[in-house]
Amino acid sequence: MPIDFDKSVIREQTCSVKFDARRAVFGKEDVIPLWVADMDFPAPEAVTRALETRARHPIYGYTLFPDSLYQSMIDWYRDRHGWTIEREWILMAPGVVPSLHAACLAFSEPGEGVIIQPPVYPPFFSSVKRTDRTVIENPLDCVDGRYTMDFEHLEQCAARDDARLLVLCSPHNPVGRVWTDEELRAVLDIARRHGLVVLSDEIHCDLVYPDKPTHCMLARLAEAGDALVTAVAPSKTFNMPGLGLSALVIPDPDRRRAMKEVFDSLHMGQCNPFSITGFEAGYRHGGPWLDELMPYLQQNRDYVADFLAQRIPEVTMTVPEGTYLLWLDCRGLTPDDKALKQFFVQDAGIGMNPGATFGDNGRGFMRMNIGCPRPLLEQALERIEAAVIRRFR
Ligand SMILES: Cc1ncc(COP(=O)(O)O)c(C=O)c1O
Known part of the structure; x- marks a missing residue:
């Protein structure tokens, strides 16, 4: 039916x-x-059923992240996005927005700059401001109603002495662009030339219209040594953002350690049992x-x-x-x-x-x-x- x-x-x-x-x-x-x-x-329905089953076990104690949880997302991204993720690259996080804050703390000092591309999801601004970093704006261009990145200006932003981090929204909220491979390669090139860490927020990666080009995970275009943090979650994909669980994929061990230290310092290594159940059921059966x-x-x-x-x-x-x-x-x-x-x-x-x-x-x-x-x-x-x-x- x-x-x-x-x-x-x-x-x-x-x-x-x-x-x-x-x-x-x-x-x-x-x-x-x-x-x-x-x-x-x-x-x-499979998510709801899994949650019901979990709720029927009436002890809602402290949790760990089981191997099956990691495997569910590894399988999803392999099958749906052709992206191979290694288990040890994954760091679980409560939400993508907390990860935006954590990335500012992990990869820049107070006062240093974080590049964002407005118009963009408001927490891209607030995560920078609330961690006492400086917003560096590279406004999107809009020609005949189509939004594109201004690469010339992005290069200038990246060249600033204080620039440390670039936060990419891919697909882009609110303008709905699914960036092309060429555009994504240009982002990586600029970041590489100027030693920037890139946080690629790909929470909307599964929500691409059937009549439009497919989404390319930025990480699929990355080279070894790129400082890339990819944020993903099943929350938008399967409509369960209230469950509050996302994942970061960070191949580079130093960058991964830096993020983990921030999470640990805030005691953010845990989540509730329903988040785990929903996350895994979504990726496995959604x-x-x-x-x-x-x-x-x-x-x-x-x-x-x-x-x-x-x-x-x-x-x-x-x-x-x-x-x-x-x-x-x-x-x-x-x-x-x-x-x-x-x-x-x-x-x-x-x-x-x-x-x-x-x-x-x-x-x-x-x-x-x-x-x-x-x-x-x-x-x-x-x-x-x-x-x-x-x-x-
Ligand atoms: C680009 C983007 N990132 C993050 C979020 C929210 O992420 P979370 O609920 O995991 O903090 C949203 C929600 O609208 C979003 O559009």
Whole structure:
């Protein structure tokens, strides 16, 4: 039986930040929540079954990471991404964001520089700032709605005396680019020339649309001696980010030791038993679910693209290659960010992430999460159209 992704599941009162924080964040509860990056679909049944089985053993004691956990991700990345990972390269971590913080601490001193490429996921900024490092921005270029990396400027950033770390988002949240091999090689070349450590956040690597080029893990292009840290997780792939477990893959032993020291200093070597169970069940049994999910998300993506083109031409988007996040250019409505946010929340009743939180070049944009049943998306777009007509036409 095919999975019914159209079916809606009540998420209110489940400690869901996406649903239960609406009043706190948007000032009202009745906005359609298309913000925080989790999906409104049940995780693969095999994950739920494994968690139920684990819960039935009523002792939830301290954990270790079993060999089978490591093997599940080694197998997944070999089969799905053609990437060979050695067991000892893997360091488990609670989440990718804690790893961003830890990488700043491990590979730079206070005041030193970390390169990021806005518009980008807000914790790329905050992890640098909160560890007292300096954000070095290499803004993405945007030509005819297609985002690319500005390699000339990236080289200048990398050449700065204080630059230590480059954090890559691949695929890129929020613009949905799946970087080409050529682009990824250029990143590695620049990092190599200037002795930078690269942290490649590939949490969205499995969420690439069937009609787009496949994702290449940066590590597949790396050479021995490259200072590369790859962050991955089953959390976006199988919609279980609340379980909170991710992995770092660090072939270089010195860099691995440096990260481990930071984790140990914060007592971050443990996780809860459900994280382990969910992680392994996802990688072992979640493949068929993912293979049904992506065509559904592609239809959601195309539905929004068509709707905007035909009925709300003031808002444009480039069709993303990966992620379930759409980057909407709303400057045709108003260039004023405050007014834009107010419009979507108060007039349209839609809760999205304001583009300005992704960096200065995100002003005038909104990020829409399409990881939801299509009927909800249809309702959201109808609401937006009606509000645009009332307010702007
Ligand atoms: C690029 C990127 N990295 C990391 C995360 C979150 O990672 P975690 O929940 O494992 O901390 C997200 C979530 O939206 C993301 O988009």
